[in-house]
Amino acid sequence: MDGIELMTTALRAAQARLDVSAGNLANASTDGFRKRVSHAALTESGIRSSSAIDEAPGALRHTGRNFDLAVTDGALLLQAGGKVVEARSGSFTLDGSGHLRDEHGRLLLGSHGPLVATSLATIDSRGVVRDGDRELGRLRVRTGTVVESGFLEASNVDAVSEMVGVLSAQRAFETAQKTLSALDDARSKNVNDVGRIKS
Amino acid sequence: VNRALFAAATGMAAQQRNLDIVADNLANADVVGFKSAAASFTPLGAGPGFGTVLSAEHHVFSQGKLERTGGPFDVAIDGVGFFSVERDGERAYTRAGSFSRGADGRLRNADGWTLRGVRIPSSALEVSVAADGRVSVGSPGGARAPAGRIALVAFAAPEHLRPLGTALFAATQGSGPPRELRAGGDRQPKIAFGMLEKSNVSIVESMMAILAAQRAYEANAKGVQASDEMLRIANNLHRS
Numbered sequence: 001m002d003g004i005e006l007m008t009t010a011l012r013a014a015q016a017r018l019d020v021s022a023g024n025l026a027n028a029s030t031d032g033f034r035k036r037v038s039h040a041a042l043t044e045s046g047i048r049s050s051s052a053i054d055e056a057p058g059a060l061r062h063t064g065r066n067f068d069l070a071v072t073d074g075a076l077l078l079q080a081g082g083k084v085v086e087a088r089s090g091s092f093t094l095d096g097s098g099h100l101r102d103e104h105g106r107l108l109l110g111s112h113g114p115l116v117a118t119s120l121a122t123i124d125s126r127g128v129v130r131d132g133d134r135e136l137g138r139l140r141v142r143t144g145t146v147v148e149s150g151f152l153e154a155s156n157v158d159a160v161s162e163m164v165g166v167l168s169a170q171r172a173f174e175t176a177q178k179t180l181s182a183l184d185d186a187r188s189k190n191v192n193d194v195g196r197i198k199s
Numbered sequence: 200v201n202r203a204l205f206a207a208a209t210g211m212a213a214q215q216r217n218l219d220i221v222a223d224n225l226a227n228a229d230v231v232g233f234k235s236a237a238a239s240f241t242p243l244g245a246g247p248g249f250g251t252v253l254s255a256e257h258h259v260f261s262q263g264k265l266e267r268t269g270g271p272f273d274v275a276i277d278g279v280g281f282f283s284v285e286r287d288g289e290r291a292y293t294r295a296g297s298f299s300r301g302a303d304g305r306l307r308n309a310d311g312w313t314l315r316g317v318r319i320p321s322s323a324l325e326v327s328v329a330a331d332g333r334v335s336v337g338s339p340g341g342a343r344a345p346a347g348r349i350a351l352v353a354f355a356a357p358e359h360l361r362p363l364g365t366a367l368f369a370a371t372q373g374s375g376p377p378r379e380l381r382a383g384g385d386r387q388p389k390i391a392f393g394m395l396e397k398s399n400v401s402i403v404e405s406m407m408a409i410l411a412a413q414r415a416y417e418a419n420a421k422g423v424q425a426s427d428e429m430l431r432i433a434n435n436l437h438r439s
Contacts (some may be wrong), residue, residue, distance in 0.1 A: 011433070015203070018429065019248030022203035022422040026210030026250040028415050029217065030240035036247045051247040063237070064261055091239060093257075094356040096375055103239065103254065119357060120279060132386050159418055170425045177432045 001046060003183045009046030010176035014169050016049040021165035024157045031061070032089045033155035038165070057088060058156040060148060066122055067092040067100060069108075070153045074145025078106040079114060086142070089153035094119060110137040123149040201430065202248035207422030209250025213240055214416040216253045221408045224400045232295025232366040233398035234258045235405075257358045258368075263294075263399040265391055272298040272306055274328055275396040278388025280351035280380045281368070284312035292352060292377065294396055295366040310364065317347035328392040331383025351388060352377035 020038040027033040036051040060070050068091050069076060075086035090102035098116045100108040107114040110129070118131045127139030127147045139147060217238045227233040241254035265275050274296035276282070281292035291312060298306035298314055304321060306314040319326055323336035323346065332349035354360060359373030370377055382388050 015201075015429065016247070018203040018422075018425060019206065022206040022210075022419075022426065023248040023250065025415075025418050025422050026206045026213070027240065027242050028210075028418065029214070029411070030242055030251050033240075033242055033251075038247070063259075065259060093358050096355065096373070098355065103241065119353065119355060159414070163418060163421060166422055166425045170428055173429045174432060177436060180436065181438075 001044075004180060006046050007176045007180040007183065009048070011173060011180075013040050013047040013049040014173035014176060016051070017172070018166060018169035020051045021162045021169060025159065025162045025166070027155055028157040028159055028162075030155050031091065031152045032058070032087075033157065034058075035155065035157045035162075054156060056156050058154040060151040061154045062150060063091075063152055064150050065091070066120075066149055067094070067117075068150055068152045069123065070148045070151040071141070072146045072148060074142040076145070076147070077109045077140045077142070078102065079109055080104070080106045084109065089151075091152060109140040111140050112137070115139060123147060201426055203422060204426035204430075206243075206248050206250035207419045207426060209243060209252060210419035211416055211423065213251050213253040214412045214419065218409065218412045218416070220256055221405050221412065225402070225405045225409075227365055228398050228400040228402060228405070230295075230365050230398055231297050231395045232263070232293055233400065234260055234263075234294070234366070235398065235400045258360070258362065259399065260357050261399045263396040265394045266397055267393060268395050269393050270297065270395070271326060272300060273393055273395050274298070274349060275391045275394040276351065276388055277391050278382075280353045280382070280388045281357075281377075283315045283350055283352050283377065284308065284367075285315055286310075286312045290377075291363055291367050291369050292354075292360065293367045297395055310367075312367070314349065316350050319346050320344070328390055329383065330389040330391075331381075332390045349390060351380040351382050351390070353380045354378070 017038045020036050024035045034053045034055060037054045038049055038051045040047055040049045070089040075088055078085050078087050092100040092102050092108055095101050099114045100117055109115060115137050117129055117136055121129050121131045121136055123129050125146050127141050129136045220236050220238050224235045236256050236258050238253050239255045240251050242251055243249045265277060276294055281294055282296060284291050284293055298308055300319055301307045304319045306317050317334050319336060322338055324339060325337045328334050334346045334349060335343045336346045338344055354377060355375035356373060359371050360368035361371050363369050382390055
């Protein structure tokens with residue numbers, strides 16, 4: 001691999017890094033969003049960049065809505081299609097049959113199938129669902145889960161590090177371009193000046 | 200394709216709409232019965248470099264503060280539920296209880312929506328409304344006479360109601376049909392007479408939301424700038 005090819009992969013890696021930071025910044029206000037973190041490595045085929053999801057939990061944001069749920073520990077169990085999946089937070093609304101669904105249409109599970117609730121229901125930290133004194137059911141959660149009703153988990157994007165990411169991606173791109181130009185100049189000299197006979 | 204440029208642009212557009220929603224809340228902070236709206240965002244894809252979209256705007260139906268006004272036909276709901284109003288055969292639901300008496304004895308709000316279930320006779324000297332919604336009027340003879348009942352309705356999923364104006368909503372498939380609500384008892388909503396419900400907009404929270412949206416917009420604008428700068432550099436790689 002020659003220098004020009006190597007610098008091309010460096011340009012691409014810088015672009016990929018900016019893509020990741022821009023995607024994170026765009027989703028800084030998306031509840032429950034998990035940021036991606038970019039990595040770059042020097043391999044035989046040049047600089048290879050990749051990104052992975054950072055699963056660190058985001059801060060809890062107060063909404064005051066009874067069906068905005070988040071957990072400080074453990075997970076909520078939801079039914080998506082035929083499968084049971086876990087989630088740490090969700091903004092649920094009642095559907096026509098009294099079930100609670102999140103923004104993606106997934107059903108919130110109770111101890112006996114999908115939870116049935118009323119618009120006035122409250123959910124306590126252990127996941128017990130009540131309407132006044134009447135117990136309507138219990139959330140199906142992993143043991144040890146602490147449920148916070150009236151909260152949503154915000155994205156875990158940290159604006160400062162993403163801005164630094166944007167800047168350093170841009171500078172890395174510039175550096176690669178400068179190196180590329182220097183290599184190009186050297187080649188130009190090789191082609192045009194080496195072997196020229198001065199008259 | 201330059202992903203970063205598009206991702207940052209979607210972020211700017213979403214924050215712009217977010218700001219519109221917060222500004223609308225603030226503008227209506229003094230409107231009786233107004234319910235604040237909140238935005239939710241959804242990522243546009245699962246991989247790196249995808250943008251965002253403001254996917255939903257839903258109303259927050261938390262209780263607003265009740266304020267004594269002493270208006271002769273002012274009512275407010277302490278608890279859940281809506282007043283049922285109609286105009287030209289169309290039904291709608293509101294928590295704004297600022298009414299006045301029309302020539303036909305019906306109670307109307309400023310936009311001409313009539314409160315269902317109540318008719319005040321022209322001979323009435325004064326009107327009072329009990330916590331369960333029963334309306335009675337004092338007549339010249341001194342005896343009190345019933346004049347109907349203000350019915351409250353509730354919805355299975357009020358968040359799916361469709362806004363018709365600043366404090367007025369219509370039922371939709373998603374909200375479910377209106378269902379009559381008992382009022383006045385223990386753990387039941389009560390009708391407060393001579394009071395109005397203020398909006399549930401929190402000025403402090405709205406100001407904070409504006410600041411956050413502004414900064415998020417700026418950060419995305421920097422992303423657009425950086426992408427643009429990199430494209431400029433790429434274009435200048437070839438020097439003739």
